[in-house]
Amino acid sequence: QVQLQESGPGLVKPSQTLSLTCTVSGASISNADFYWNWIRQHPGKGLEWIGYIYYSGNTYYNPSLKSRVSISIDTSKNQFSLELSSVTAADTAVYYCARTTVWFGEAYWGQGALVTVSS
Amino acid sequence: QSVLTQPPSVSAAPGQKVTISCSGRNSNIGDHYVSWYQHLPGTAPKLLIYDNNKRPSGIPDRFSGSKSGTSATLGITGLQTGDEATYYCGTWDNSLSAGVFGGGTKLTVL
Numbered sequence: 001q002v003q004l005q006e007s008g009p010g011l012v013k014p015s016q017t018l019s020l021t022c023t024v025s026g027a028s029i030s031n032a033d034f035y036w037n038w039i040r041q042h043p044g045k046g047l048e049w050i051g052y053i054y055y056s057g058n059t060y061y062n063p064s065l066k067s068r069v070s071i072s073i074d075t076s077k078n079q080f081s082l083e084l085s086s087v088t089a090a091d092t093a094v095y096y097c098a099r100t101t102v103w104f105g106e107a108y109w110g111q112g113a114l115v116t117v118s119s
Numbered sequence: 120q121s122v123l124t125q126p127p128s129v130s131a132a133p134g135q136k137v138t139i140s141c142s143g144r145n146s147n148i149g150d151h152y153v154s155w156y157q158h159l160p161g162t163a164p165k166l167l168i169y170d171n172n173k174r175p176s177g178i179p180d181r182f183s184g185s186k187s188g189t190s191a192t193l194g195i196t197g198l199q200t201g202d203e204a205t206y207y208c209g210t211w212d213n214s215l216s217a218g219v220f221g222g223g224t225k226l227t228v229l
Contacts, residue, residue, distance in 0.1 A: 004163075037218070039218070046121045046207075046220055046221070046222045046223055047207060047209070047220040047223075048220075049217050049218030049219065049220070052218075060216075062217045062218075063215070063216060063217065064217075096163070096164070100218075101169075103151050103152065103210070103211040104151075104154075104209065104210060104211040104218035104219075105151075105152050105154055105169055105170060105210075105211075106154055106166060106169035106170070106175075107154060107156070107164075107166060107209065108166060109156075109163040109164045109165075109166075110163055111161075111162060111163045112161075112163065
């Protein structure tokens, strides 16, 4: 059974870059059947898809965040990472990593990491 | 406001059945499979249903899914207190070029 675990700073200052890493176990991140996603949930709100990366390094981002998002992959460590630049308080959220199939199906999720943007 | 529309809350007594609806458009539910997730605070959202009506290994057959046109439905029978959670539907949207979710439905087992 695949397991995903988010890690990274829980507090980021405004205008800085939020960085999180997702470590995958129980499955190879190089498997061509899957896509590796970042999703977030603002406090008390619904879920927002941020983007995904494929094992080849191809990425696809939510158009609403595209200018600030970068997702990368390290197949040697079975990890993928999120960077979100120029953060504001509106980026405070629980950030989840998840594995999906094509067209955003069948997601298996990590437990989530709370990131607070505050000075 | 979420792209997919779910009722904010539903409730039923233990042992009863409940259904949760998820309404969308041709560009999302109308053109793609729907997945359903169960979310308890502080835990990883759990996959209950994928490809509209398939259950992953380990998910009891009390949980079922269906899709018709631009709407999908999650059904839960034999309700248990442990089913109290927030349930989300999700799929891809061609117009937005993004993964999309419903706003979540909080299930209360009275």
